[in-house]
Amino acid sequence: MFKTRITELFQIEYPIVGGCMMHISGPEFVAAISDAGALGLMASAMYPSQDQFRQAVRRVKSLTDRPFGVNLSLFPAMRPIDNELYVEVILEEGVPIVETSGHRPPEELLTYLRSAGIRTMHKCVSLRHTLSAQRAGVDAVTVFGSEGGGHIGEYGLTTMTLVPLAADALDIPVLAAGGIVDGRGLLAALALGAEGVTIGTRLLVTDECPIHRDLKEALAAATELDTLPILGSLHNTLRAWRNPAALRVAELEAQGAGLFEIVSAAAGAGSKRMYDEGELDAGVIACSQSIGLVTEIKPVAQVIRTIVREAAAILGRLAE
Ligand SMILES: Cc1cc2nc3c(=O)[nH]c(=O)nc-3n(C[C@H](O)[C@H](O)[C@H](O)COP(=O)(O)O)c2cc1C
DSSP, X not given: OOOOHHHHHHTXXXXXXXOOOTTTOOHXXXXXXXXXXXXXXXXXXXXXXXXXXXXXXHHHHHHOSSOEEEEEEOSOOSSXXXXXXXHHHHHHTTOOEEEEESSSOOHHHHHXXXXXXXXXXXXXXXXXXXXXXXXXXXXXXXXXXXXXXXXXXXXXXXXXXXXXXXXHHOSSOEEEESSOOSHHHHHHHHHTTOSEEEEOHHHHTBTTSOSOHHHHHHHHHOOTTSEEEEOGGGTOOEEEEOSHHHHHHHHHHHTTOOHHHHXXXXXXXXXXXXXXXXXXXXXXXXXXGGGGGOOOOBOHHHHHHHHHHHHHHHHHHHHO
16 A cells, blocks of 8 residues: 555665654654655664764664664754764765755765765755755655644745645655645545655654653643644754743844854753653653644554544545
């Protein structure tokens, strides 16, 4: 069911990619997503050294025989990211798939990866950048709508708008990201012209997701009103869960605080404390508006299977 150019390209059972999540998408979680028939994506930027990244890649390989990928981040970061070190590992360890995310596609890097036989995709938030990604030769693009959790960019374009625009404009397959948490979302994305979906927020509220149980429970209780865009003053807008840490960042921005103060308030160290220790106001976590549709902590495999079954059942009903 739902075989598309994306399932063929990545050799996966379902047209679903588990969106990479900083400080979260480590080996066990990524392997659980791939084992469930979707594509797990590691967050390379969470590894401070090349060796730690290599050990993590090896661990994923030891946990699953299914395809998985690595995300390379081009977003501005507190700790300078040397993607070349990660790329060396990707090539040496035979990682089959790489996603880059930022806004503008890194043309040289993508050409290099493709020449090494790696399947590539680029995640972006505007039609213009999908077209440059296609020109750069990527195998697929992900368009990320602003209802989603993460770096949604400055245009405020929604999944509903971006997906059909990209599907019409591009020859390569399109993945839809932003706001998709169930079978309705998957089927809607396919109807809009996507050939797969990338989901992040729904996978946060799963047994295997390595964040504290208290945080999962708080997210499961959150509504569609419990997110807000922050960091727009730095032209790096992030949709986040509306907790005291995110509200503090928003307040600093409204007061015209300096770069250092704002970046420190949103820094990953606080988020990590919240993920590891369940201190719910310690940091910022990206989160989709569709968190309002997520109410239960479930195993990853059940989430993925339920999304596909629901989409198939709706399709059957609509066809009658
Ligand atoms: C907690 C969290 C962390 C994320 N971290 C990253 C990241 O480091 N790099 C990236 O490209 N996308 C990141 N994303 C975005 C996801 O990969 C994915 O594109 C997004 O979650 C899809 O929208 P959804 O949350 O509505 O499903 C993150 C999302 C969440 C929820």
